[in-house]
Amino acid sequence: WLYLNFTQTSIKLNRIMPWLLYILKFISLCFNVIILFFGILLFAIGIYARIETERFSDISSAISDPAVAIIIFGIILIFFGFFGAIGSLREIRIFLIIYIIIVGLFLLLEIVFVVVIFLSRSLVTEQANNAIRFLIQEYRENSDLRAAVDLVQISLACCGSSSFQDWELNRYFNCSAPGIEACGVPSSCCIQVEQINSQCGYSVRSPVDTTRLSNIEITGCLSRFEYLVESNLYSVGGIGVGLFFIQIIAILLAIGLIIEINRKLSHKSSK
Secondary structure, three states: OHHHHHHHHHHHHHHHHHHHHHHHHHHHHHHHHHHHHHHHHHHHHHHHHHHHHOOOOOHHHHHHOHHHHHHHHHHHHHHHHHHHHHHHHHOOHHHHHHHHHHHHHHHHHHHHHHHHHHHOHHHHHHHHHHHHHHHHHOOOOOHHHHHHHHHHHHHHOOOOOOEHHHHHHOOOOOOOOOOOOOOOOOHHHEOOOOOOOOOOOOOOOOOOOOHHHHHEOOEOHHHHHHHHHHHOHHHHHHHHHHHHHHHHHHHHHHHHHHHHHHHHHHHHHHO
């Protein structure tokens, strides 16, 4: 009776296993095609933005250009999607193994990054402050950087890094500058209304007339960001945990697919 029961169970499993392989292939393929699509999209956007700046010959500009970061991130996603999709579709074990290694390494780096932030928060804050101050200095030199800074200041309703006075670092907004923007801030610092006056930031930092400060946001972007993260800690944590589990699922799908491929090959060789 036990032998008969075991035999029947084995027959059922043998019937289910091929379907399990197809299901794993389908889920893994869909998952990685989506990643590949987003990777190609980001890569195309980054290339377009980089061409628009027309600064390929300027190495220092390329390093500080946000478009380069978008291109690199797009390439990483393309690698993820390519190895995962082709490995799933063609049942190529070496591709799936490379995929698991890549995703696992990035997962490890993310964990290390989070730990470093928690253990060295003051150092991370200092580095972030230095990075934003550099962006302020280069505000007029790179159109992509300018667009990124304006987007952040408008989205977070902030101005500068620590405060609006950080714009003294920019040679065009410096109080000793000869132009009309001297002692001012960009219009993206202005309090958002339906129709923003492009000159609303002119001379707002002038010690002679402080009444115009009411036209702009005076809180620094770094301070505003820290406040938003702390006040939405559960949401931020939920997003982080969600991304963590997505990568874990990707690794488990690839491992499950490798196991089923090995089972399929061993079943063929045993016949």
